[in-house]
Amino acid sequence: MRVGFIGLGNVGGKLSGSLLRNGFELMVRDLDPDLVDQAVAKGATAANSPREMMAACDTVITCLPHPSISAAVVEGEEGLLDAIGPGKTWLEMSTTDEAEVKRLGDKVRAKGGAAVDCPVSGGCHRADTGNISIFAGCDRETFERILPLLTTMGRRVLHTGELGSASVLKVLTNYLATANLISCAEALTVAKGAGMDLATAYEAMKISSGTSFVHETESQVILNGSRDISFTMDLVLKDIGLFQEVADRAGVPLELNPLMIDIFKDGIDRFGARELSPNIIKRLEEATGLDVTAPGFPSEMVDDEPEEPGYEVVPTRG
Structure with a gap:
């Protein structure tokens, strides 16, 4: 081929x-x-x-x-x-x-x-x-x-x-990732404002029911300060905008996604369309005067799993 x-x-x-x-x-x-x-x-x-x-x-x-x-x-x-x-x-x-x-x-x-x-x-x-x-x-x-x-x-x-089905599921999962990013940014900023050690807060979130893939990756580069996840605010806005279009066609009245669209539009107005997406936390850092960083976290994510042949995932029912 x-x-x-x-x-x-x-x-x-x-x-x-x-x-x-x-x-x-x-x-x-x-x-x-x-x-x-x-x-x-x-x-x-x-x-x-x-x-x-x-x-x-x-x-x-x-x-x-x-x-x-x-x-x-x-x-x-x-x-x-x-x-x-x-x-x-x-x-x-x-x-x-x-x-x-x-x-x-x-x-x-x-x-x-x-x-x-x-x-x-x-x-x-x-x-x-x-x-x-x-x-x-x-x-x-x-x-x-x-x-x-x-x-x-x-x-x-x-x-x-x-x-077409894969595209619906992709923007659905990107919507979830965006919601996780915003919530992690808020949680880490509250932890800093409440006087928590941020490394301890990171671990508490990681071992709890509040963890997520986004927390275990993007929260690390947020705390490092690099905020480098190789993804930008304009791409986030595009993706959650596409999710909104799917919801509108389906007649589903969303409440959270329109708010997230407004948050990222504001982030782009403040920091630019090509700003790294985890820097959405800068809105909170500027509002509070807090520096939500901590030593010991990586500047970028590296996959430490060895490359292995892929396989088809078969959906389960329950």
């Missing part, structure tokens, strides 16, 4: 690196020539356009920051659609809108190709080691065909149903 990969940023660069590290023949494309050069130095070849890549590859993966960019890559001038046909697969690993991936997927399938929405979850540090989790929305036959790709890039792979 010859694979193409478009989008070599924080996540895409690591996912494509797993493919190269494990012997896949890979063609790459990114608007940043330095990122392309780095991939080529590791054994990839470069494509001049999405159309050229799709013509040369069996499967093309996109991992891009916004649905509008994916749309341009798929259906724009020299786009993937120009070369899609039977035996070709478009695999969308961006966090995107359910309705938009279905719209583009219908165009791909109308030309005889297959389409999969295939977002990842678990942090950039796990994408780097091939231990991230992957959702895949597509028909079962397509899923089984691409499973060797997915189990190379990720540890746990969940077939979520038809095209």
Whole structure:
């Protein structure tokens, strides 16, 4: 299987690196020539356009920051659609809108190709080691065909149903992660204000019913002061905005998510769209005059689990 990969940023660069590290023949494309050069130095070849890549590859993966960019890559001038046909697969690993991936997927399938929405979850540090989790929305036959790709890039792979289902679940899980981030920021700031030792507060949260994946990762870089989780406020706002759109289409009157949208809009107004997302705590630090940091915590997260072959996760019932 010859694979193409478009989008070599924080996540895409690591996912494509797993493919190269494990012997896949890979063609790459990114608007940043330095990122392309780095991939080529590791054994990839470069494509001049999405159309050229799709013509040369069996499967093309996109991992891009916004649905509008994916749309341009798929259906724009020299786009993937120009070369899609039977035996070709478009695999969308961006966090995107359910309705938009279905719209583009219908165009791909109308030309005889297959389409999969295939977002990842678990942090950039796990994408780097091939231990991230992957959702895949597509028909079962397509899923089984691409499973060797997915189990190379990720540890746990969940077939979520038809095209679009993975994107719904991805923005749902990102909503939960955002709620966890905001609550951890509040809890740590209250702990500081109440005179608690922050290392002790971190451990109390970790061993309690209040723990979460976000606490065990992002709280550490918050306390270090780096706040570096390789994710920015504009991306958080995009993701929870997409979750709001899913809720609106479903007629579900949310209360918490609109408040979180306002919190991150305020964070962007204060600190900039590309500010690291854990620095949402700066709103509280500025309001209180507190410095919510402590010695002994890492500046970035590193996955200390060895890379292992991935596997399909089968949903359980109870």
